[in-house]
Amino acid sequence: MTQIRRLLSTSRLVTLTGAGGVGKTRLAQRVGGDMRRAFPDGVWFVELSELRDPDLLAVTVAETLGIREESVSADAPGLARFLADQQALIVLDNCEQLIGPCADLAALLLRRCPEIRIMTTSRQALSVAGEATLTVQPLSVPDPDVPVTAAELARIESATLLVERAAAVQPGFEMTEENAGTIARLCQALEGVPLAIELAVARLRALSLDQILDRLTDRFRLLTSGARNAPARQQTLRALIDWSWELCSAPERTLWARLSVFSGGLTLDAAEQVCADETLPAPSMLDLIASLVDKSVLTRIGDDGQARYRMLEVVREYGAMRLAEAGDQARLAELHCGYYAALAHYGDRHWVSPDQAALMQRLRQEQANLRVALEWTVREGPAERALRFVADLENHWTLRGFLSEGRHWQDRALAMPSPTVTRARVRLLRSAAWIAIVQDDGERGERFLAEARRLVADLPPSIELAYLPLIEGNLAMFRGDLAEALTLFQTAHDVFRRFGARSGEMWTLACLGLTRGFSGRPSDGYPDLIACRDMGEAEGEVWWRSFALWALSVLHWQDGDNAGATAAAKESLQVRKPVEGEQFGVGLSVESLAWIAGSEQRDQRAARLLGASLRMWQAMHTSLASFRSLSKFHDDTMAAVRARMGERAFESALRRGAAMSTADAVALALESAAPAGRTPAQRTSTDGSGLTKRERQVAALIADGLSNREIAARLVVAQRTAEGHVENILSKLGFTSRAQVAGWLAAQNSDNS
Numbered sequence: 123m124t125q126i127r128r129l130l131s132t133s134r135l136v137t138l139t140g141a142g143g144v145g146k147t148r149l150a151q152r153v154g155g156d157m158r159r160a161f162p163d164g165v166w167f168v169e170l171s172e173l174r175d176p177d178l179l180a181v182t183v184a185e186t187l188g189i190r191e192e193s194v195s196a197d198a199p200g201l202a203r204f205l206a207d208q209q210a211l212i213v214l215d216n217c218e219q220l221i222g223p224c225a226d227l228a229a230l231l232l233r234r235c236p237e238i239r240i241m242t243t244s245r246q247a248l249s250v251a252g253e254a255t256l257t258v259q260p261l262s263v264p265d266p267d268v269p270v271t272a273a274e275l276a277r278i279e280s281a282t283l284l285v286e287r288a289a290a291v292q293p294g295f296e297m298t299e300e301n302a303g304t305i306a307r308l309c310q311a312l313e314g315v316p317l318a319i320e321l322a323v324a325r326l327r328a329l330s331l332d333q334i335l336d337r338l339t340d341r342f343r344l345l346t347s348g349a350r351n352a353p354a355r356q357q358t359l360r361a362l363i364d365w366s367w368e369l370c371s372a373p374e375r376t377l378w379a380r381l382s383v384f385s386g387g388l389t390l391d392a393a394e395q396v397c398a399d400e401t402l403p404a405p406s407m408l409d410l411i412a413s414l415v416d417k418s419v420l421t422r423i424g425d426d427g428q429a430r431y432r433m434l435e436v437v438r439e440y441g442a443m444r445l446a447e448a449g450d451q452a453r454l455a456e457l458h459c460g461y462y463a464a465l466a467h468y469g470d471r472h473w474v475s476p477d478q479a480a481l482m483q484r485l486r487q488e489q490a491n492l493r494v495a496l497e498w499t500v501r502e503g504p505a506e507r508a509l510r511f512v513a514d515l516e517n518h519w520t521l522r523g524f525l526s527e528g529r530h531w532q533d534r535a536l537a538m539p540s541p542t543v544t545r546a547r548v549r550l551l552r553s554a555a556w557i558a559i560v561q562d563d564g565e566r567g568e569r570f571l572a573e574a575r576r577l578v579a580d581l582p583p584s585i586e587l588a589y590l591p592l593i594e595g596n597l598a599m600f601r602g603d604l605a606e607a608l609t610l611f612q613t614a615h616d617v618f619r620r621f622g623a624r625s626g627e628m629w630t631l632a633c634l635g636l637t638r639g640f641s642g643r644p645s646d647g648y649p650d651l652i653a654c655r656d657m658g659e660a661e662g663e664v665w666w667r668s669f670a671l672w673a674l675s676v677l678h679w680q681d682g683d684n685a686g687a688t689a690a691a692k693e694s695l696q697v698r699k700p701v702e703g704e705q706f707g708v709g710l711s712v713e714s715l716a717w718i719a720g721s722e723q724r725d726q727r728a729a730r731l732l733g734a735s736l737r738m739w740q741a742m743h744t745s746l747a748s749f750r751s752l753s754k755f756h757d758d759t760m761a762a763v764r765a766r767m768g769e770r771a772f773e774s775a776l777r778r779g780a781a782m783s784t785a786d787a788v789a790l791a792l793e794s795a796a797p798a799g800r801t802p803a804q805r806t807s808t809d810g811s812g813l814t815k816r817e818r819q820v821a822a823l824i825a826d827g828l829s830n831r832e833i834a835a836r837l838v839v840a841q842r843t844a845e846g847h848v849e850n851i852l853s854k855l856g857f858t859s860r861a862q863v864a865g866w867l868a869a870q871n872s873d874n875s
Contacts (some may be wrong), residue, residue, distance in 0.1 A: 126153050130211075130239055131838040133254035134232050135326035137242045142257035142436050143317025143359050147215050149258060153215050154241065159839045163813040165210040171435045172385045172490040175497060176223040180514040181527045183212070183227070185489075197526065202234040209237040209816055216435070217244040225250050239838075260314030264306040272302040279473050280309040283316060287323040288331075295326070311338050317436070321362045324418035325369075337365065361517045363440045366419060373402055377410045378419055379400075379448060382441030382604075385743045386490025387423060387432040394443050398455045430487075453499050460826060462488065462495035463507060473517050474624045476662030479700035485518045496531050497708040505538040509546040516553045521665055521706075525557050532557070548574050548586050553702050559600075567597070588617035588626055602750045604641040611637060629665035636673050640751050644681040648674065668697040668707050675714045675757075684718050691715045692792055708784060709738035713746070713756065715791045720759040728763045728774050728791070732756075733779025734787035743790035781815070808846055813851060826863040 128150075129136045138146045154165040168186045173179065187671040189204060205212075212231070217224040225248040228240050242248060247255045262697045263277035264270050266274070275281045275297060284305060288295040297305060340363070368377060381388065387403035390408060398404040411431060414420040420431045433441065445451050462589040465488065469481045485492070492515070499508040512528075512535045519528025532554040540547060555570035568664050571593065578586050595610030611634045618627040630655035639647025650863025651670045671694035678687035694711045701707075739746070746752040754820065764772040782790065813821065816837075823833045832846040849862060 123149070123153050123156070127157065127838055129254045129256060130157075130241065131834070133252060135228055135236065135240045135242070135248070135250055135253045136711070137244055137253055137255045138258050139244060139247055139255055141315070141359075142245065143315050144258050144260055145316045146258050148316075150213050150215060150241055152242050154211060155275075157211060161209055162819055163210040163212065166210045167213045167214050167215060169226070170220060173220065173493075174262055175493065176220055178493065178527060179220055179223045179227060183214075184526070185524065188559045193783060201227075202262060204229055205235040205238050207237070208235065209632065210239075212238060212239065212240045214242040216244060217242050217248065221248065222519070224248060253832050261316060261319075263314040265308045266307075266310050270306055271298050272299050275302050275306055278309070280312070280314040280319060281305055284309060284319050284323060284378065287320055288326055291323055293717060301331055304335055307751070307839055308338070310334050311335065312314050317434070318359055318362055321359075321366065321418060325365075326415065326776075328369075338362075349763070354675045359436060359592075360440075363437060366417060366437075367440070367444070367843045370414070370417065373406065374410055374417075375444070376402055377407075379441045379445040379450070380454050381414075381420070381440045382445055383451075383454045383496070384433075384491060385436075385494045385672075387430045388391065388489070388491070389428055389430055392491075393431075394459060395461045396454065411795045416806060458497045459495040459502075460490070461575055462491055463514070466492070466511055470514040470517065474628070474658075474661045474663045474666075477588075477660070478664050482522060482701055484521065485515070495812040498533070500538060503536070503538065506542040506546055507542070507545070508535040508538055509550050511535075513546055513550040513553055517547075520553075520557060520560070527708065528558050529554065543577050543580060545581055548578050548584075549589075552575070552586065552589050552593055555598075559597060564597075575618060580822070581679050585617070585621045585623050585626065585870050588614045588621065588623065591617075592626065592630055592633070595637075599633065599637055600749055608634070608637050608641065624657065624661060625666070627668075627797065628657055628663070631657070632666060632670050632673055635670070635677070639673075639677040639680065644677040645676050651677070664701055664810070665707070666696060666841075668694045669710075670705065671697060672710045672714060675711070675718075676752075679714065679718050679721065684722055687718050688715065690719070695733070695788055695792060697729070707733050708788060712738070712787055713752075717755050717759045720763050723766065725767050725772075726775050727762045728759065729767065729775035730761070730779035730782075731787070731791060732760060733776040734782050734790065735779075737780045738783070738784065738787075817847055817851050820844065821851055821863050821867050824848065824851070824860050825867045841843065 124139070126136060138150055138262070140146050144621075147576055151167060154167060158165050166183075168183050173182055180201055183201060184204075187204070209544075214228070215294055221244065224242065225301055228242065229250050230248070230249060231238055231240065244363040244419075248381035259623075261283060262274060263280045270278075276285075276417065281297070285295070285297050291449070308322065309319070312322055322334055322338065329337070330754070342711075354649065367378070370378060375747060377393075380402075381393065383396065384392065390411060393411060394404040395405045398407060402410070411420060415422055419437060420433060421431050423432050434442070442451070443456060466485070467512055471483055472478075472481060475481075497509065498509075499511055511532045513532075515528065519525060532550060534553065536547070536550060551570045551574035555567040555574065557568065558564070558567035571590065574586070575590060578590065591610040592614040595607045595614060596608035598604075598610060611630055615627065615630040615634060619628055633651045635647035635649075635651035635654065637647070638650065639645075650675045654670035655667055658664070658670065671690045675687045675689075675694065678690060690712045691711045697710065698707050698711075712731050713735040716728050716735060717729035719725075719731060767775070779787070779790075820833060820838070823836060828836065830844045830848060832842055848860075869873050
């Protein structure tokens with residue numbers, strides 16, 4: 123860990139290399155966790171072991187960073203723009219299967235983001251200019267030629283891990299003088315590879331240490347007489363996994379192989395639907411999974427009411443090899459695709475229901491499996507299923523902000539040759555048009571809309587006759603043509619009602635309410651928005667109900683009813699709470715509460731809320747600019763509050779708001795207590811001093827009594843850089859001594875509390 127920190131202080135790209143199972147991931151997690159104070163904008167761990175499509179690399183990084191982009195694609199240049207002025211550590215874990223794309227992305231970010239540092243784990247280096255590499259070695263093992271006592275063995279890394287894991291499997295296990303020799307020989311046989319130790323010790327449920335050692339010794343002898351070209355540590359892992367395989371019953375082996383089609387985890391229901399047949403009946407699945415958990419083939423993960431299971435990647439790869447040997451890979455991939463296509467279809471059909479928040483979370487949880495299933499269907503067909511599958515994920519892509527990934531799959535599905543024109547193609551075309559419009563790609567959106575209009579004319583009447591004018595109406599509303607928008611929305615609403623399509627009807631009611639409120643008196647929009655809110659509440663729906671409440675807050679504010687506006691915006695935030703990780707609707711409500719505070723001349727509150735909403739828009743790569751009316755409200759409030767507060771005080775409050783987490787911003791917006799465990803100094807990192815985040819951090823270390831050299835070591839920067847920060851702080855504050863900085867910071871923290 124000390125070596126890695128030292129490398130990060132001199133190189134902006136550090137790669138941890140080593141064999142599978144040697145502990146690269148866990149080491150990177152630990153180092154990243156311990157270095158959070160050194161990176162004001164965070165340490166971000168991006169898991170890539172489940173990713174196979176290089177086109178989704180930037181999207182995956184963007185999702186980890188919490189970017190819900192609306193107007194800018196989450197591609198590599200977009201990431202570079204987002205991270206351009208941030209001081210963050212990005213950890214890319216398991217780069218080996220995407221080594222070229224990872225190298226290209228790292229090179230771009232390092233070139234365009236001067237304060238970013240990147241740590242990667244891989245079985246090979248990225249070979250990027252300036253990269254520093256560290257080969258992660260196995261744990262230390264006892265010298266085979268030197269007898270050791272239990273006390274001496276306790277100081278050897280591999281023995282310590284073995285004893286800890288053994289005690290977890292067999293409570294009460296401890297190292298003694300009697301078993302010390304066996305432990306030492308076992309550590310030597312396993313070559314100090316942490317994963318090998320964990321897999322071997324799992325056998326303690328059925329065997330003694332001596333039996334494990336005897337069987338491993340026999341197995342290694344057989345193995346080394348065969349594939350001599352494999353690296354020694356790969357042979358060790360392969361031997362252990364072979365042994366785990368042979369300890370399983372025939373049904374357990376079959377299930378292990380079949381479960382390898384899953385990516386990122388699975389549920390019992392998924393295993394039953396995909397893997398069960400006459401040889402593995404569904405009723406036996408629970409017992410078989412429990413047995414694979416006992417044998418450390420599967421690990422139970424999460425505790426959110428439904429058990430999920432996951433395989434280590436090396437174990438999954440082994441199962442996939444066995445599945446291929448059995449000639450069953452294509453059949454299982456087809457079943458896997460069918461299951462997740464059905465899940466997407468269920469989510470679409472039950473979107474307007476009390477299950478909405480849970481469905482949004484489930485689809486987010488199944489992201490890796492959805493990618494595998496989508497890849498299969500766009501590669502293998504048929505085209506109709508691919509079109510329907512991608513279209514069924516429309517709400518997942520758009521309302522959660524996963525726009526670039528949605529666009530990726532839409533493009534691939536639409537490119538598939540299709541012998542007939544179907545509603546699924548029309549539906550996907552208008553969905554692709556909507557994403558393009560939101561991403562400010564009007565030309566693409568118009569092209570898709572034109573094709574959809576042409577095709578729908580040759581099909582029997584369907585709900586698409588409502589969705590097409592709905593999207594066209596949004597285009598008109600965004601550009602300020604409210605009269606045309608109103609006509610299109612009314613057409614869409616009539617068709618939605620005729621078909622009984624509740625989701626489309628709520629979307630249209632929300633649009634009608636805003637359009638009527640902006641084109642006439644604000645109160646003209648109340649009836650439609652109240653109808654949308656009440657319909658959502660009756661259906662148990664969250665998203666459109668919350669959106670309608672936000673829109674009501676804007677119209678009440680425009681009508682001079684600040685109390686009604688505040689109540690509606692706060693209720694919108696409360697309703698949206700079950701939708702984990704959603705920022706777009708939260709940003710809207712925080713923004714409207716800032717406008718209300720500005721009109722009440724609660725300027726500190728207004729400025730901080732504006733800062734918080736600005737951070738959310740930046741994180742989503744969007745703004746209110748595409749909606750002219752909202753953009754004007756924002757600009758007018760900014761100008762009025764700035765004029766009353768003065769430039770310095772306004773910018774200070776704005777920065778304090780921008781430094782808040784989403785949870786703290788919501789707490790401020792609701793005027794409730796901030797989340798527990800956060801001090802005022804942690805909640806805000808800027809003030810009127812003009813200090814940057816990094817300088818503020820250096821000031822705190824000065825107050826702690828650290829020297830320039832110690833500050834450099836703590837922040838993982840060169841000493842000259844630390845000295846420059848200290849000089850800037852003294853200059854900006856007008857001080858001549860470090861003691862003055864410490865006194866100033868103490869006064870600031872006292873004021874904040």
